[in-house]
Amino acid sequence: xxxxxxxxxxxxxQEGANSTLRxxxxxxxxxxxxxxxxxxxxxxxxxxxxxxxxQNGRLSxxxxxxxxxxxxxxxxxxxxDSGVYFCAGHYYNQAGTALIFGKGTTLSVSS
Amino acid sequence: KAGVTQTPRYLIKTRGQQVTLSCSPIxxxxxxxxxQQTPGQGLQFLFEYFSETQRNKGNFxxxxxxxxxxxxxxxxxxxxxxxxxxxxxxxxxxxxxITGELFFGEGSRLTVL
Numbered sequence: 001x002x003x004x005x006x007x008x009x010x011x012x013x014q015e016g017a018n019s020t021l022r023x024x025x026x027x028x029x030x031x032x033x034x035x036x037x038x039x040x041x042x043x044x045x046x047x048x049x050x051x052x053x054x055q056n057g058r059l060s061x062x063x064x065x066x067x068x069x070x071x072x073x074x075x076x077x078x079x080x081d082s083g084v085y086f087c088a089g090h091y092y093n094q095a096g097t098a099l100i101f102g103k104g105t106t107l108s109v110s111s
Numbered sequence: 112k113a114g115v116t117q118t119p120r121y122l123i124k125t126r127g128q129q130v131t132l133s134c135s136p137i138x139x140x141x142x143x144x145x146x147q148q149t150p151g152q153g154l155q156f157l158f159e160y161f162s163e164t165q166r167n168k169g170n171f172x173x174x175x176x177x178x179x180x181x182x183x184x185x186x187x188x189x190x191x192x193x194x195x196x197x198x199x200x201x202x203x204x205x206x207x208x209i210t211g212e213l214f215f216g217e218g219s220r221l222t223v224l
Contacts, residue, residue: 031210041148041199041218048212086154090210096167097209099144101154 002028002091006102013077013109021072021105023087029100030089032063032070037084037104046072046085077109113138115204115216123222129190132219136183136204142166143185144209145177148199148218157200159209160185166209189221197223 003026013019025032034046047054047061049070054061058077063070074081088101116135124130136143145157156169160179177187183204189196199220203213 033213035215041201041220043201043203043215045212045214088154088213093167097159098156098167098169099146099209099213100156101146103153 002026002100004029004087004089004100004102006085006087006105008105009103011105011107013107015078015109015111017077017109018073018075019077019107021074021085021107023070023072023102025068025070025087025089027068028091029068030065030091032087032089034061034070034072035086035088036081037086039083043086074107077107079109079111082107082109115202115214117200117202117216117219119219120217121220121222123224124192125224126192126194128192129188130192130221131186131188132200132202132221134185134187134202134204134216136185136202137214140204140206140214141183142205142208142211143179143183144203144205144213145185145187146201146203147171148201149195149197154201157187161208192223194223197221 005024031050035043049063051065058075060073084104142161144159158168159166179185199218201218203215205211
């Protein structure tokens with residue numbers, strides 16, 4: 001079936017620690033994106049990463065499309081990194097193109 | 112460059128009423144898609160509009176509808192509200208289609224009493 005699975009579901013870190021979030025996606029899912037949901041509910045676009053590696057400051061992401069997974073790395077975590085991280089990808093159904101999200105990883109960074 | 116703008120941000124309705132939410136995409140973006148987020152079901156795709164046409168719809172009842180105007184602004188409507196429609200409704204815009212990079216608005220938080 002069409003699936004996007006994220007792990008771990010919850011992650012607790014001390015400020016300054018590094019972390020890796022994983023997103024596994026099924027064959028029919030493509031064009032992975034990573035988002036951070038802030039406390040007010042807005043989804044902030046982190047990376048649009050169908051394949052390869054991208055970096056933005058302390059964050060980087062790698063998608064290995066042939067093996068159907070993507071990783072989000074957070075280095076030297078800060079309390080402001082807390083929140084829920086989602087990965088999402090698009091798939092085709094009978095009616096057209098749709099988007100599917102994982103259930104998210106809730107990150108808590110304490111000082 | 113202004114981001115995606117959603118209005119209203121918060122609203123409270125009672126069962127049986129209807130609600131209309133608005134989404135203004137980033138200038139130049141032609142695709143608008145809508146999503147419902149609830150604690151139980153997570154983030155679910157509602158529909159996508161492109162060139163004033165609905166391109167796809169998620170698994171939601173007919174009470175959920177939408178439209179897109181010639182300036183790419185979009186509205187979604189929920190009629191005959193039920194308690195279970197309480198949710199955060201998010202819209203996203205992308206330059207071309209939903210397969211491209213998506214940018215989300217701040218959401219409209221609907222409470223149905």
